[in-house]
Amino acid sequence: MEAAAAHRARLAEALPGRTVVIAAGEAPIRSNDTAYDFRPDSDFCWLTGCAIENAVVVVRSGDAVLYMPPPAYPGEKAFWSDARYGELWAGAAPGPEDWARALGIDVRRLSELRDEVLVDHEVARTLAALRMYKDAWEIDQLRQAVDRTVEGFAEVVREIPAAIAGRGERWLQGTFDRYARAYGNGPGYASIVGSGKHAPTLHWVRCDGPVLPEELLLLDMGVEVASHYTADVTRTFPASGRFSDAQRQVHDLVEKAHRAGLAAVGPGRDEALSDAGQQHRRYLICGIGHHLGLDVHDCAQAAPEAYQGATLGEGMVLTVEPGLYFHAHDRAAGAAPDRGRHPGHRRRVRGAVPRAAAGRRRPGEMDGRPVSWRTFPSLCDVTLH
Numbered sequence: 503m504e505a506a507a508a509h510r511a512r513l514a515e516a517l518p519g520r521t522v523v524i525a526a527g528e529a530p531i532r533s534n535d536t537a538y539d540f541r542p543d544s545d546f547c548w549l550t551g552c553a554i555e556n557a558v559v560v561v562r563s564g565d566a567v568l569y570m571p572p573p574a575y576p577g578e579k580a581f582w583s584d585a586r587y588g589e590l591w592a593g594a595a596p597g598p599e600d601w602a603r604a605l606g607i608d609v610r611r612l613s614e615l616r617d618e619v620l621v622d623h624e625v626a627r628t629l630a631a632l633r634m635y636k637d638a639w640e641i642d643q644l645r646q647a648v649d650r651t652v653e654g655f656a657e658v659v660r661e662i663p664a665a666i667a668g669r670g671e672r673w674l675q676g677t678f679d680r681y682a683r684a685y686g687n688g689p690g691y692a693s694i695v696g697s698g699k700h701a702p703t704l705h706w707v708r709c710d711g712p713v714l715p716e717e718l719l720l721l722d723m724g725v726e727v728a729s730h731y732t733a734d735v736t737r738t739f740p741a742s743g744r745f746s747d748a749q750r751q752v753h754d755l756v757e758k759a760h761r762a763g764l765a766a767v768g769p770g771r772d773e774a775l776s777d778a779g780q781q782h783r784r785y786l787i788c789g790i791g792h793h794l795g796l797d798v799h800d801c802a803q804a805a806p807e808a809y810q811g812a813t814l815g816e817g818m819v820l821t822v823e824p825g826l827y828f829h830a831h832d833r834a835a836g837a838a839p840d841r842g843r844h845p846g847h848r849r850r851v852r853g854a855v856p857r858a859a860a861g862r863r864r865p866g867e868m869d870g871r872p873v874s875w876r877t878f879p880s881l882c883d884v885t886l887h
């Protein structure tokens with residue numbers, strides 16, 4: 503509640519005298535009359551600290567009025583007839599008075615909203631630029647998201663023998679998603695589990711392959727906690743628990759780059775990679791990091807000069823995730839040292855540590871040779887300090 507009030511005050515400073523209208527949005531339709539889970543718009547969440555489907559917040563000079571569709575209580579016709587808001591269908595839900603008490607702001611019925619709703623590009627950019635700087639409460643939420651994610655990774659690692667025995671990638675994906683749902687709001691993005699040739703596919707969310715013991719296994723997953731802040735952690739390791747020599751070489755090279763990246767991030771920094779060379783781009787088609795917060799790719803609406811062009815500041819939270827992605831169709835990658843053993847297999851080694859940019863925050867130790875799935879949880883010992 504205090505964090506949201508502080509966020510609104512910062513918005514009022516950034517856009518003095520302006521009225522900002524942000525909608526929470528609604529769950530997308532999955533099929534016919536069934537919907538996916540509702541997840542509020544991140545700007546709405548940042549300004550209100552709540553998640554009410556179809557609500558709209560109007561912010562003027564730091565004061566907020568929240569308009570929401572009220573639940574239909576017993577005695578009202580919609581109690582019986584409205585499958586969305588009727589309490590007979592949806593269960594007891596807090597109404598405007600309850601939310602007003604909980605949030606400390608004026609909460610009214612959606613039907614009272616008569617203002618013209620503006621979708622303003624400038625508002626989106628301003629909010630993205632403001633959201634880049636996390637306050638203490640937000641850092642704490644992100645720390646919790648990381649902690650839950652580390653536990654989720656440990657749950658997944660425990661299931662690797664079952665996945666190898668036949669249940670495959672999707673079993674591990676389901677294991678993490680269940681953990682995220684039970685201990686948070688859910689996965690912060692579609693969980694990626696890639697074994698062997700699937701590992702270098704950046705967004706391998708189909709997860710319909712087997713888990714092969716001799717191949718590398720890539721996990722890219724994050725728990726979104728109840729406040730909707732998410733972690734983003736990627737680790738690659740051998741499913742069997744033992745690296746081949748070539749796997750070890752590639753893993754250690756990426757880990758070295760990872761540590762160098764972590765050491766390079768900090769307030770006042772604006773460049774981590776030299777403009778010269780850039781040979782890595784052949785094996786790394788994505789960036790090596792991004793802002794993290796309410797969204798996994800947080801603040802992407804920001805103007806380029808406020809994002810890629812900006813100098814890092816205290817309170818920014820960034821991922822650091824270099825990688826090497828060797829695809830089967832890449833002839834140079836095909837010439838990798840153990841080509842004879844795994845002809846044409848793609849290999850991807852990638853590390854991601856959600857991390858606040860300030861130099862005083864360091865990742866936990868992640869050394870544990872030889873890496874095995876038994877010792878893997880220690881590899882996940884990533885903390886924000």
Ligand SMILES: [Mn+2]
Nearest residue numbers: 734821823854
């Ligand atoms: Mn990422």
